[in-house]
Amino acid sequence: MATQFTISEAEILEMSSVLQSHRVTDTVAQVEGMLQQMTDVTLNIAVTGESGAGKSSFVNAFRGVVDDAPEAAVTGVTETTREATAYSHPSARNVILWDLPGIGTPSFQSSTYLEDVGLLKYDLFIIVTSGRFQDYHSALAKSIMQAEKKFYFVRNKVDQDLEASAKRRIKQALADEDVLNSLRTDCEKNLRKGQAEKSQVFLISCFYPQRYDFAALQMTLLEEMEGHKRHALLLSLPNLSTAVIQSKKEALASGLWKRAMAASLSSVTGAHTRTHSIIPNVMNTLKSYQQTFCLDVDSLQRLASFTDISLEELQKEVTSTFGKELSAHTVEGLLSQAASVQPMLANQLEKMVPILGTIVSGGLSFVGSYFLFNSALKDLSQDGERVMQKVFLGSLSKHTD
Numbered sequence: 001m002a003t004q005f006t007i008s009e010a011e012i013l014e015m016s017s018v019l020q021s022h023r024v025t026d027t028v029a030q031v032e033g034m035l036q037q038m039t040d041v042t043l044n045i046a047v048t049g050e051s052g053a054g055k056s057s058f059v060n061a062f063r064g065v066v067d068d069a070p071e072a073a074v075t076g077v078t079e080t081t082r083e084a085t086a087y088s089h090p091s092a093r094n095v096i097l098w099d100l101p102g103i104g105t106p107s108f109q110s111s112t113y114l115e116d117v118g119l120l121k122y123d124l125f126i127i128v129t130s131g132r133f134q135d136y137h138s139a140l141a142k143s144i145m146q147a148e149k150k151f152y153f154v155r156n157k158v159d160q161d162l163e164a165s166a167k168r169r170i171k172q173a174l175a176d177e178d179v180l181n182s183l184r185t186d187c188e189k190n191l192r193k194g195q196a197e198k199s200q201v202f203l204i205s206c207f208y209p210q211r212y213d214f215a216a217l218q219m220t221l222l223e224e225m226e227g228h229k230r231h232a233l234l235l236s237l238p239n240l241s242t243a244v245i246q247s248k249k250e251a252l253a254s255g256l257w258k259r260a261m262a263a264s265l266s267s268v269t270g271a272h273t274r275t276h277s278i279i280p281n282v283m284n285t286l287k288s289y290q291q292t293f294c295l296d297v298d299s300l301q302r303l304a305s306f307t308d309i310s311l312e313e314l315q316k317e318v319t320s321t322f323g324k325e326l327s328a329h330t331v332e333g334l335l336s337q338a339a340s341v342q343p344m345l346a347n348q349l350e351k352m353v354p355i356l357g358t359i360v361s362g363g364l365s366f367v368g369s370y371f372l373f374n375s376a377l378k379d380l381s382q383d384g385e386r387v388m389q390k391v392f393l394g395s396l397s398k399h400t401d
């Protein structure tokens with residue numbers, strides 16, 4: 001841990017303007033309420049398309065689970081139901097992928113498809129297609145648009161297209177890029193023809209989420225979303241790019257003072273009166289950070305199953321103390337190290353943010369946990385980056401070429 005750090009003026013201003021009360025109980029309730037609002041929100045992503053296009057595979061790939069995992073959506077079967085099935089993201093339960101019944105020429109004739117699946121409850125639609133563009137793709141896109149919902153057009157199984165094209169390369173070799181471009185142009189042209197042009201086309205393979213447009217799709221979803229839903233989506237994303245890791249770090253950093261305040265002040269309001277311990281709170285926050293950066297054992301295990309890299313090898317890339325299994329003892333040690341760093345800063349802060357001065361230890365442990373969370377974000381994002389590099393450099397998927 002570094003020995004010097006500061007809390008930015010902007011944050012101090014935010015704290016003092018938000019926290020008007022001088023009563024610790026009120027402040028704790030207020031801060032916990034703000035944190036709760038973020039976790040209360042649910043993001044509902046509908047995955048639709050024709051039967052066999054890869055909807056269930058997409059639901060799994062998006063959640064980073066392999067098709068034969070117990071929590072996976074069943075793939076390779078023709079669905080018979082007209083009901084949507086919900087699949088929560090394994091480490092961000094409030095992000096829900098809905099595996100919708102397949103559209104197809106006969107069933108989509110039914111003008112009630114969107115009503116049947118409960119159009120209004122979804123925040124956005126992913127239309128998954130494979131093979132040739134069909135009129136009902138643009139018809140569906142148009143209906144979604146008319147209902148003033150967003151949709152994203154996904155052309156799946158591009159690995160197959162590339163493979164087929166490679167086999168066809170007899171006289172004139174086509175570069176992969178050219179094959180992909182012509183697929184993209186074809187989809188865009190057809191969507192325009194069907195007057196559903198307000199859409200970008202994403203070429204993906206559910207077998208290789210690290211390749212093609214999977215990361216771009218996730219970044220686009222993120223860019224077009226706001227507020228708490230954006231936050232929920234961001235925290236659920238796999239680390240497919242440095243940009244995602246950095247965005248996670250920034251998003252968590254901006255809520256850091258609330259976490260530190262909730263941890264340090266709730267220890268003096270009753271929740272943990274017997275021990276006056278902030279350790280359980282601090283530990284919970286650190287564990288949630290591990291999950292966000294996909295470094296907890298479950299996330300690493302899922303990643304290992306998706307790649308040819310073993311759990312042990314992935315764990316070797318996690319070098320920081322924050323990234324490892326956390327015991328109360330470790331957290332206690334880290335906290336006391338952190339608390340001793342800057343009593344000066346605690347004094348300053350107490351003057352500027354009155355609530356911290358109300359309880360001296362509140363001020364001190366606030367600085368301690370703030371410092372600790374700040375260091376954790378830095379270290380965990382670096383660990384996340386190392387794990388991502390390892391995956392990119394190693395074999396990219398179990399479905400090897």
Ligand SMILES: Nc1nc2c(ncn2[C@@H]2O[C@H](COP(=O)(O)OP(=O)(O)O)[C@@H](O)[C@H]2O)c(=O)[nH]1
Nearest residue numbers: 051052053054055056057075076157205206207
């Ligand atoms: N080559 C290839 N096959 C895929 C891909 N995505 C799905 N599949 C396969 O296509 C079949 C249908 O997929 P599934 O997800 O069950 O489609 P759904 O009916 O739309 O839910 C399964 O055998 C999948 O393994 C992909 O990106 N590439």
Ligand SMILES: [Mg+2]
Nearest residue numbers: 055056074079
């Ligand atoms: Mg299915």
